[in-house]
Amino acid sequence: MGSLFDRLREAIEAGISVNIITLVETPADETEYLGQIMLVFPDGDTEGTIVDADVTAAIINIVATKEWSRPVLLEVPGRGYRIFWNRSEKKRRAVIAGGGHISLPLSEILALADFSVTVIDDRLEFAHKARFPKADQVICDSFARALGAVEINSDTAVIIMTRGHRYDTECLRAVLDRPARYIGMIGSRRRIRALIEQFAAEGVKADRLASLYAPIGLDLGSQTPGEIAVSIAAEVVAAFRGGDCRSLSRRVGEKHG
Amino acid sequence: MDETLVKLIAAALERGAKLALATIIETKGSTPRKAGTAMVVWPDGRVAGTIGGGCSEAEVKLRALQALDDGRPARVEVRMLNDAAAEEGMVCGGIMQVFVQVIKTG
Numbered sequence: 451m452g453s454l455f456d457r458l459r460e461a462i463e464a465g466i467s468v469n470i471i472t473l474v475e476t477p478a479d480e481t482e483y484l485g486q487i488m489l490v491f492p493d494g495d496t497e498g499t500i501v502d503a504d505v506t507a508a509i510i511n512i513v514a515t516k517e518w519s520r521p522v523l524l525e526v527p528g529r530g531y532r533i534f535w536n537r538s539e540k541k542r543r544a545v546i547a548g549g550g551h552i553s554l555p556l557s558e559i560l561a562l563a564d565f566s567v568t569v570i571d572d573r574l575e576f577a578h579k580a581r582f583p584k585a586d587q588v589i590c591d592s593f594a595r596a597l598g599a600v601e602i603n604s605d606t607a608v609i610i611m612t613r614g615h616r617y618d619t620e621c622l623r624a625v626l627d628r629p630a631r632y633i634g635m636i637g638s639r640r641r642i643r644a645l646i647e648q649f650a651a652e653g654v655k656a657d658r659l660a661s662l663y664a665p666i667g668l669d670l671g672s673q674t675p676g677e678i679a680v681s682i683a684a685e686v687v688a689a690f691r692g693g694d695c696r697s698l699s700r701r702v703g704e705k706h707g
Numbered sequence: 708m709d710e711t712l713v714k715l716i717a718a719a720l721e722r723g724a725k726l727a728l729a730t731i732i733e734t735k736g737s738t739p740r741k742a743g744t745a746m747v748v749w750p751d752g753r754v755a756g757t758i759g760g761g762c763s764e765a766e767v768k769l770r771a772l773q774a775l776d777d778g779r780p781a782r783v784e785v786r787m788l789n790d791a792a793a794e795e796g797m798v799c800g801g802i803m804q805v806f807v808q809v810i811k812t813g
Contacts, residue, residue, distance in 0.1 A: 452812045455717040462710050470708055474732055474782070474806045485780035485808035521743030523733045523804075534732045534806060536743050541710040 454487060457497050458538055465603050466492060468538045469513050473500050474523070475532035505531060540605045541566050542631075542690060547593050547621040548612035549576035552636070555679035556609065558584045563687055565607070570596040572617075593617055597624040607632040607686045609666065619645060626658050632689040634663035634682065668695055712745055712756055716810055725750060725811040727771035729783075731758055736801030738787065750775050758805065763787060771807045780808040 461468045469490040476483050480501070488498040488506065490513045499506045508526050513535070516524075521536045544560045546553050549571030557567045561584035568587040571577035577590035589596045593612060602608060608630045610621045618635055622645070625633055635642065642664045649659055667681035668688075688695050708730075719726055730745040731738075739759035746756035746764070748771035758764055763785040774781045783805040 451810055452717075452720040455713065455720055455810075458708075458713050459717040462713055472730070472806065472808065481779075485806075487808075520741075521732075523742070534730065534742075536708055536730070538713060539709045 451487065454489060454498050458489060461489075461491065462538050462540055465540060465601075465605075467540070468492075469518075470536045470538060471500065471509055471513070472534045472536070473531060474534045475530075476501075477530040500533070501531065505529070509533060540603075542605050542607070543568065543601075544607045544609060544686065545570065545597070545600055545602065546609045546611070547571075547597065548610070548617070549573070549581065549588075550611065550613060551675045552611055552678050552682075554581070555676045556682055557582050559679055559683040560607075560686065561585070563683060565686075568600055570600075571612075593621045594624045597621060602628040602630050604629055604631050606630045607634070607689065609634050609682060609686070611636040611666070615641060615645075619648075622649070622662075626654060626662075632663060632686055633661070634666035634685065636666045637664060639665060663689070708743070708745055709756075712747060715747060715755055719747075720810070720812050723812055725775065725809065727775050727807055728810050729758060729767050729771050729805050729807045731803050732806045733804040734801055735803075736787075738801035738803045740803075748772060748775070758803075763803070767805050767807070770805075774807045774809055778809055780806065782806055 458468055471488045471490065473483055473486045483501050486500045488496060488500045488509065490496050490510060496510060500509055505526060512524060518537065524533050524535055526533060542565050544565040545568045546557060547570050549569050553569055557569055561567050567585040568589065569577065569582045569585045570589045570593060572592050574590050577588050579588050582588050602625060608625050610618050612618050612621060618637065622635055646659050650656065663685060667678060668685050670677065670681040672678040672681045687693065716726065727748040728745055729748060731740060731742050734742055744758050746754055746758050748754055748768050752772065754768060758767060766785060767783050770781050770783045785803045785805060787801050
């Protein structure tokens with residue numbers, strides 16, 4: 451299985467999501483096949499086989515025709531096999547522009563929630579590893595240059611909260627047309643409205659501006675830097691997990707615990 | 708499967724190590740983690756990742772060590788609704804199916 455996991459690792463590093471198929475049920479006289487793994491790449495390429503050419507082809511057909519929603523147990527039509535269809539997930543990343551007093555707790559909370567955190571500031575005293583011990587990367591450079599250099603993909607959240615309006619605008623300009631899962635920016639409603647009008651006048655597409663989370667965070671009534679960081683981190687998690695941000699006690703249906 | 712576990716498994720296979728991968732493949736009712744969550748168990752008993760912690764995880768870990776010993780995959784049904792679970796405070800009330808497979812080179 452060495453080459454299979456090597457290819458899986460390469461794909462994850464390249465940002466490609468791979469279908470991982472595991473054979474988890476067989477007829478009683480074919481248990482030697484149990485645990486076989488096969489990869490199906492988005493371009494249709496495969497690695498590994500399950501049982502034989504027929505079953506492998508049937509599985510490729512399932513992956514090609516069924517819509518993926520979440521990891522699921524499925525029957526392969528015909529001979530009594532069941533497979534578990536999973537996908538590889540790239541580690542989620544959060545890029546925080548600005549190394550100020552809210553970034554401190556935010557970098558720690560997001561790291562606790564399994565995000566790989568990058569902090570950017572253009573002042574050395576605000577952008578060093580000792581200030582952000584839980585961040586994987588701390589970059590001291592101009593915001594536009596640093597944001598231009600970091601990878602931003604559909605597994606990335608970008609949080610803009612620099613020390614000033616001018617720098618926030620610079621950051622937003624650098625990331626607005628990048629494929630981030632979440633782009634949030636701190637600021638008052640009035641200031642953000644003015645900024646959005648300015649960007650719209652410059653010809654930035656309306657859907658990009660509408661997808662912006664600004665003012666940033668959930669309405670928790672937050673006052674302190676730590677509380678504001680919680681409200682931002684909660685909004686980021688919800689954007690990745692599809693949460694509706696209401697108290698579970700206010701929802702009808704199943705509860706945890 | 709998340710990036711951390713994939714990298715850990717790939718690195719282990721490069722060293723020629725053997726390990727067990729335990730994956731939640733189905734859940735019914737309320738369970739702490741959902742299908743697709745996995746953990747790795749090493750022959751010496753070390754664990755990486757979590758499928759929910761507590762007694763259920765300990766049970767799966769034991770079955771994983773057994774799978775490493777006899778070289779065969781296993782299916783574990785973890786019930787979180789019986790008396791024993793309630794006594795231990797595992798009050799989620801769900802059932803999860805865990806598939807344990809042995810991962811090695813070759």
